[in-house]
Amino acid sequence: MKINIAGIQLNNPVITASGTFGFGREYGEYFDLNRLGGICVKGLTLTPRQGNKPPRIAETPAGILNSVGLQNPGVRYFVEHEVPFLRQFTAKIIANISGNTVEEYCTMAEILSDSDIDLIEMNISCPNVKEGGVAFGTNAGTVNNITQQVKKYCKKPLIVKLSPNVTDIKEIAKAAEDGGADAISLINTLLGMAIDINTRKPILANNVGGLSGPAVKPIAVRMVWQVASVVKVPIIGMGGIMTGEDAVEFMLAGASAVAVGIANFVDPLACIKVLEGLESYLHKNNIYDVKEIIGKVEPN
Amino acid sequence: MFKQNHLCKISNKKEIAPGIIDMRIISQEIAQQAKPGQFLNIKCDNGLNAILRRPISICDVDVEKNEVRFVFQIKGEGTKLLASKTIGDCIDILGPLGTSYTLETKYAKPLLIGGGIGVFPLLMLAKSISAQNITAYLGFRNKDMVVLEEDFNKVCSEMQIATDDGSYGYKGYVTQLMEEKLKQGKTDIVYACGPQPMLKMVNSICKTYAVPCQISLEQRMGCGIGACLVCACKIKSDSAWEYKHVCKDGPVFWGNEVMFDE
Ligand SMILES: Cc1cc2nc3c(=O)[nH]c(=O)nc-3n(C[C@H](O)[C@H](O)[C@H](O)COP(=O)(O)OP(=O)(O)OC[C@H]3O[C@@H](n4cnc5c(N)ncnc54)[C@H](O)[C@@H]3O)c2cc1C
Ligand SMILES: Cc1cc2nc3c(=O)[nH]c(=O)nc-3n(C[C@H](O)[C@H](O)[C@H](O)COP(=O)(O)O)c2cc1C
Ligand code: FES
Numbered sequence: 001m002k003i004n005i006a007g008i009q010l011n012n013p014v015i016t017a018s019g020t021f022g023f024g025r026e027y028g029e030y031f032d033l034n035r036l037g038g039i040c041v042k043g044l045t046l047t048p049r050q051g052n053k054p055p056r057i058a059e060t061p062a063g064i065l066n067s068v069g070l071q072n073p074g075v076r077y078f079v080e081h082e083v084p085f086l087r088q089f090t091a092k093i094i095a096n097i098s099g100n101t102v103e104e105y106c107t108m109a110e111i112l113s114d115s116d117i118d119l120i121e122m123n124i125s126c127p128n129v130k131e132g133g134v135a136f137g138t139n140a141g142t143v144n145n146i147t148q149q150v151k152k153y154c155k156k157p158l159i160v161k162l163s164p165n166v167t168d169i170k171e172i173a174k175a176a177e178d179g180g181a182d183a184i185s186l187i188n189t190l191l192g193m194a195i196d197i198n199t200r201k202p203i204l205a206n207n208v209g210g211l212s213g214p215a216v217k218p219i220a221v222r223m224v225w226q227v228a229s230v231v232k233v234p235i236i237g238m239g240g241i242m243t244g245e246d247a248v249e250f251m252l253a254g255a256s257a258v259a260v261g262i263a264n265f266v267d268p269l270a271c272i273k274v275l276e277g278l279e280s281y282l283h284k285n286n287i288y289d290v291k292e293i294i295g296k297v298e299p300n
Numbered sequence: 301m302f303k304q305n306h307l308c309k310i311s312n313k314k315e316i317a318p319g320i321i322d323m324r325i326i327s328q329e330i331a332q333q334a335k336p337g338q339f340l341n342i343k344c345d346n347g348l349n350a351i352l353r354r355p356i357s358i359c360d361v362d363v364e365k366n367e368v369r370f371v372f373q374i375k376g377e378g379t380k381l382l383a384s385k386t387i388g389d390c391i392d393i394l395g396p397l398g399t400s401y402t403l404e405t406k407y408a409k410p411l412l413i414g415g416g417i418g419v420f421p422l423l424m425l426a427k428s429i430s431a432q433n434i435t436a437y438l439g440f441r442n443k444d445m446v447v448l449e450e451d452f453n454k455v456c457s458e459m460q461i462a463t464d465d466g467s468y469g470y471k472g473y474v475t476q477l478m479e480e481k482l483k484q485g486k487t488d489i490v491y492a493c494g495p496q497p498m499l500k501m502v503n504s505i506c507k508t509y510a511v512p513c514q515i516s517l518e519q520r521m522g523c524g525i526g527a528c529l530v531c532a533c534k535i536k537s538d539s540a541w542e543y544k545h546v547c548k549d550g551p552v553f554w555g556n557e558v559m560f561d562e
Contacts, residue, residue, distance in 0.1 A: 022527035026548075029303045029525075042529070050543050053561075055520045057530040059377075062348040066522065071529045071543060214348055265523040266343070266351055268305065268394070 001279065001290050003037065003257050005234050006157035006182035008118050010037035010092050010257060013290060014247070014275045017238050017261035018043050018096035018121065018161075019068065023082040024089075030268040033089040035275065040094035040259060041082065043123055046104045048074040053205035058194040063215030063240075064262055065192050067206035070098055075108050079115040092118040094159070102136075102146050106153045113155035120156050122147070125163030125188035137163035137188075140175035147179025157182040159236065164190050164216075164223060173227040184227060185236035185259065187220045213262050214240040221253050228254025228295050242270065244277015251278075254295040305343075306330060307390045311367055317447045319374040321383045322359075325391065328366040334358045335400035336425035337493075337516055337552040340370060341524035342382060343392035350378035355521050355547070357421035357493075358396060360451075371420045371447070397524055399552045401425050401514050407489040411481055412436040412456070413474050413502055415494025416445070421516060423448055425491055426455045433457045435481065439474035439494070443467035475501040482509040489513065496560065503555040513555035519546040534559040 001012035015038035021027055024039050033039065051071025058065045072078075075097070086093045095117045099105040105122060112120055124137035124146060136146050147160055160176040162169065164187040173184055189210025194203045202208070220239025228235055237255030241247055247258045263270035282290060308325035316322045330340070341353040360369040374383050385391060401421075408431050414422045419438045426434055435458040440446045442465050452459050460477055461469035470477060475498060481487055482505060490513035492502040499515045506513040522528035526548030535544040535557050544550070 020523075020528055022529070026523070026525045026527040031302055051529065051532065054530075054532045054543075056532060057352075057520050057522050057528075059350065059352055062351065064352065064522070066528075066530060068529050071532070213351060262351070262522070265528060266353070268303075268525070 012037040013257040015259045017259035020261040020264050036091040038092040043070045043096045043098050044075045058203035063213030065209035067204045067209035094119045096121045098123045102149050105150050109150045109154040121159040123161045138166050140171045144175040144179040147176050151180035159183040159185050162186040163188050169223045170226050170230045177231045183234045187239045216240050224255050225253040247274050247278045248281050251293045252297040305394045310389050322371045324367050324369045330368045331361045331366045334361050334396045336428045337400040338396040338398050340393050340395035344378040344382040354378045359420040360424050373417050409488045411487040411490045413492040415439040415498040418494030437474040437477045500560045515555050516551045517546050
């Protein structure tokens with residue numbers, strides 16, 4: 001089940017989606033973290049952030065909206081207090097970063113390059129912070145520029161995480177690849193809203209939030225497929241993956257690895273079940289190497 | 301040993317007031333581990349109608365029968381689906397989760413204050429306290445909504461029911477009863493659970509009479525175990541305040557730590 005992402009070998013293609021798995025400690029009480037291909041941690045910022053006001057979550061048909069707003073202890077705290085814990089396991093450590101300015105992204109890339117992590121995922125697509133994030137991820141020119149700038153400071157393989165809130169995902173993905181991205185991950189959440197019709201107020205204190213879960217899966221699969229047709233770098237696919245079959249679908253569409261998000265909330269063993277489901281699909285179809293299914297969709 | 305979710309069989313189910321379901325499940329692990337104030341995170345549906353689990357307080361446990369009791373109000377899709385389950389069905393439960401009320405023996409004169417669905421966790425608390433004189437004041441909207449009166453009567457030396465409209469017991473809020481009691485100086489700790497405005501009131505009265513209080517907070521949850529940072533609540537800290545999390549740092553907090561937004 002081994003998979004290579006930008007020169008880093010993962011034991012298997014199952015990764016945790018940033019923001020849904022903390023720094024691994026909580027779910028580590030439910031299963032052996034060594035079984036994961038990679039752990040992508042809660043989004044980090046240069047300085048600690050408190051995040052948005054609660055309520056920060058609302059349930060919608062087959063999905064949820066969240067507006068956590070990147071609550072995190074800051075990149076330096078992460079390096080000092082969380083990396084040593086994560087390093088005990090064979091799962092590769094993926095640090096997910098968000099910034100308000102290009103300089104902040106660069107500084108974080110620099111700090112993390114000197115730390116004992118494996119890959120950096122640059123989140124240029126968080127819909128829950130007013131200042132930065134999404135502003136970088138929706139324009140091909142800025143995506144290309146920020147990727148180029150950050151690459152100068154980044155000594156670890158750089159994954160660029162794309163926003164689905166764009167008109168042409170192919171153009172954005174190409175811009176990231178041209179800027180030097182070593183891999184691409186998608187999708188981040190889609191901007192959404194839910195209203196309590198009795199109080200006439202939005203459920204989220206932030207009014208709007210990011211939609212994820214099974215509701216977004218068809219959009220995510222389509223985007224992975226479109227992006228796979230224009231880039232050569234590996235793709236990490238995510239958005240609504242609940243089962244091994246979902247993971248297979250993403251891999252057929254062109255993903256080399258997959259990330260599991262809100263499924264973790266539903267079932268603490270979701271990642272393990274996705275992994276086992278993937279294994280059993282391969283077994284049933286007499287496929288010996290998981291790489292054989294990547295991008296093997298046969299379009300009509 | 302890794303923690304796990306439990307598939308628990310429903311051993312009893314009753315509607316004890318309009319839309320209020322009293323449910324019991326069998327689980328040795330939960331019954332043995334549960335502490336008062338902790339909650340269960342319950343999967344109400346296997347389909348996509350209510351994806352997230354629903355947090356429900358543990359109301360009581362029977363350690364001998366390995367039975368765990370919880371009581372919930374039908375509010376939306378999730379609790380409606382949960383209420384539709386019948387005796388013999390199995391439900392997927394994570395727990396017990398969260399912090400519990402303190403059971404320090406130095407508190408000999410506890411006062412329990414519950415409002416609406418907030419009365420449920422207080423029953424297990426009342427049964428777990430070793431003090432001789434337990435007082436409980438429970439508030440409900442009206443006579444029809446009064447529940448668990450008998451259960452509390454059995455374990456409390458003083459018990460009063462308050463209803464907002466006066467259709468049963470004391471007319472008014474439990475916090476008014478509470479203030480009278482604190483004035484008499486016969487209380488050394490207050491344990492509370494209920495709607496936010498009530499908790500805020502409890503907090504400020506306790507402050508006035510310099511009595512410590514523990515309150516159980518509510519917030520919408522994602523994971524229930526501290527990983528998603530969704531269930532934020534404002535807690536005092538060195539740098540003024542910080543967001544802590546109801547599922548892991550709570551739901552029970554000391555009243556003087558909690559900051560209620562104006
Ligand atoms: C620690 C804790 C203990 C609780 N104990 C009890 C109890 O013993 N008995 C009881 O009747 N209720 C209790 N609640 C409230 C209960 O969790 C909600 O009423 C329930 O989740 C509503 O779900 P629903 O699908 O019916 O409603 P919907 O409104 O359809 O739910 C939609 C979403 O909002 C969330 N949500 C809605 N209201 C609340 C709320 N008040 N608190 C947290 N999440 C909410 C749901 O979990 C769900 O994700 C407790 C809440 C918490 C946080
Ligand atoms: C509560 C929550 C917090 C998230 N926080 C982050 C984050 O900090 N950084 C990031 O890049 N993505 C974040 N995401 C997006 C997820 O990593 C993922 O892209 C998205 O949820 C789609 O996957 P899913 O449908 O399986 O949940 C968050 C998602 C959720 C639900
Ligand atoms: S619900 Fe996930 S941190 Fe509390």
